[in-house]
Amino acid sequence: xxxxxxxxxxxxxxxxxxxxxxxxxxxxxxxxxxxxxxxxxxxxxxxxxxxxxxxxxxxxxxxxxxxxxxxxxxxxxxxxxxxxxxxxxxxxxxxxxxxxxxxxxxxxxxxxxxxxxxxxxxxxxxxxxxxxxxxxxxxxxxxxxxxxxxxxxxxxxxxxxxxxxxxxxxxxxxxxxxxxxxxxxxxxxxxxxxxxxxxxxxxxxxxxxxxxxxxxxxxxxxxxxxxxxxxxxxxxxxxxxxxxxxxxxxxxxxxxxxxxxxxxxxxxxxxxxxxxxxxxxxxxxxxxxxxxxxxxxxxxxxxxxxxxxx
Amino acid sequence: xxxxxxxxxxxxxxxxxxxxxxxxxxxxxxxxxxxxxxxxxxxxxxxxxxxxxxxxxxxxxxxxxxxxxxxxxxxxxxxxxxxxxxxxxxxxxxxxxxxxxxxxxxxxxxxxxxxxxxxxxxxxxxxxxxxxxxxxxxxxxxxxxxxxxxxxxxxxxxxxxxxxxxxxxxxxxxxxxxxx
Numbered sequence: 001x002x003x004x005x006x007x008x009x010x011x012x013x014x015x016x017x018x019x020x021x022x023x024x025x026x027x028x029x030x031x032x033x034x035x036x037x038x039x040x041x042x043x044x045x046x047x048x049x050x051x052x053x054x055x056x057x058x059x060x061x062x063x064x065x066x067x068x069x070x071x072x073x074x075x076x077x078x079x080x081x082x083x084x085x086x087x088x089x090x091x092x093x094x095x096x097x098x099x100x101x102x103x104x105x106x107x108x109x110x111x112x113x114x115x116x117x118x119x120x121x122x123x124x125x126x127x128x129x130x131x132x133x134x135x136x137x138x139x140x141x142x143x144x145x146x147x148x149x150x151x152x153x154x155x156x157x158x159x160x161x162x163x164x165x166x167x168x169x170x171x172x173x174x175x176x177x178x179x180x181x182x183x184x185x186x187x188x189x190x191x192x193x194x195x196x197x198x199x200x201x202x203x204x205x206x207x208x209x210x211x212x213x214x215x216x217x218x219x220x221x222x223x224x225x226x227x228x229x230x231x232x233x234x235x236x237x238x239x240x241x242x243x244x245x246x247x248x249x250x251x252x253x254x255x256x257x258x259x260x261x262x263x264x265x266x267x268x269x270x271x272x273x274x275x276x277x278x279x280x281x282x283x284x285x286x287x288x289x290x291x292x293x294x295x296x297x298x299x300x301x302x303x304x305x306x307x308x309x310x
Numbered sequence: 311x312x313x314x315x316x317x318x319x320x321x322x323x324x325x326x327x328x329x330x331x332x333x334x335x336x337x338x339x340x341x342x343x344x345x346x347x348x349x350x351x352x353x354x355x356x357x358x359x360x361x362x363x364x365x366x367x368x369x370x371x372x373x374x375x376x377x378x379x380x381x382x383x384x385x386x387x388x389x390x391x392x393x394x395x396x397x398x399x400x401x402x403x404x405x406x407x408x409x410x411x412x413x414x415x416x417x418x419x420x421x422x423x424x425x426x427x428x429x430x431x432x433x434x435x436x437x438x439x440x441x442x443x444x445x446x447x448x449x450x451x452x453x454x455x456x457x458x459x460x461x462x463x464x465x466x467x468x469x470x471x472x473x474x475x476x477x478x479x480x481x482x483x484x485x486x487x488x489x490x
Binding site: 021024025027028029031032035036037039040041042043300303304 | 381383384385389396397398399400429430433434435
């Protein structure tokens with residue numbers, strides 16, 4: 001058991017032991033979700049605010065359900081309906097949320113570092129639900145939880161992440177998490193979206209899709225983040241699908257027990273062929289279920305962390 | 311581990327084993343039908359003790375007695391005051407409906423862990439009744455909770471701690487009183 005942090009801001013600063021603590025805790029929370037009575041009083045009387053300055057449905061409802069299963073009260077604060085349009089600063093909005101006696105603030109923001117910024121002056125616990133193209137720590141935790149459930153030990157596994165790495169916070173968090181736990185990570189996609197600089201994070205970078213998939217135990221597919229790309233990064237969707245999409249022909253050449261993962265939302269026919277998404281090697285819906293367990297574990301653990309430990 | 315200078319052994323393995331066998335006999339005497347008894351150890355010290363009871367009761371009833379484990383951590387009343395505990399699995403061998411659940415723990419003191427364990431169990435169903443068996447009752451209750459079966463009553467000072475130590479294969483080895 002190793003957890004003393006008050007916030008969950010990123011995976012980069014976590015140790016392998018801390019990640020393992022979250023995964024072990026999530027395993028017990030998954031069992032809670034499988035019961036008739038899917039609720040425990042661990043965060044009874046606590047107030048959680050979903051502070052989402054960037055649109056999100058699945059992460060928001062996953063956090064919402066996680067907080068509810070821990071018996072916390074949760075309110076959603078969406079940017080659309082908020083005072084941002086009236087010119088209030090992020091800091092003032094966050095302080096207002098804290099003045100409502102929020103105990104935990106879950107923040108999604110389009111600017112990298114926004115959660116770290118809030119954590120510096122808020123007394124509440126801060127959980128990063130995705131900041132710009134920086135990190136999405138709970139997604140990495142639920143992905144690794146899913147891999148561990150299916151494959152046992154993470155160390156020594158070959159994990160290939162295929163798609164838009166450059167603009168993907170999911171990829172960054174996943175790479176940190178997998179590397180810390182000892183997996184071999186291969187990145188593949190259009191060279192404009194998979195720069196060689198990622199080799200500095202200890203990854204293998206290749207532009208040959210078949211080579212990237214040949215020895216993979218886990219294939220993690222990422223969506224093209226159109227909303228973050230400032231210019232056209234590849235010629236056409238059709239060309240992307242034919243060069244980097246996971247087709248049945250490509251899948252036939254992979255290890256027969258390779259897991260297919262996708263953080264959603266997926267674009268059928270682009271990064272993944274529809275039949276594969278519905279096939280028995282895909283664990284995409286289990287990732288959604290496990291997301292609740294992982295987020296329950298994070299909310300539970302940060303609530304016990306004290307200020308001096310950060 | 312505690313400094314040996316401040317720790318004294320109050321029960322050895324054979325005395326513990328005799329007391330725990332007596333508890334098994336008392337349970338069998340109070341509940342004639344072994345098929346309705348379910349032993350549930352409180353994580354963690356209660357779990358090996360529940361398994362031991364299961365072995366002895368299996369002989370007394372002449373059949374396999376259901377045994378499981380419950381994690382009280384998520385139902386504790388001091389969650390805001392301390393770092394989060396490590397969570398261990400809650401594993402119940404079947405439906406609780408109409409069962410006589412015997413909660414098992416190593417040391418009973420304030421009663422707060424028992425209260426949390428009862429709440430945790432209720433999330434799984436409605437047993438016919440819940441009984442409490444403990445190896446050591448050291449007193450200092452803070453809740454209206456009373457054990458039904460006790461291995462040994464051990465008067466202690468509030469500042470002392472009582473620890474049941476187990477061998478690697480889960481047999482209770484000694485009971486120690488640790489002084490501050």
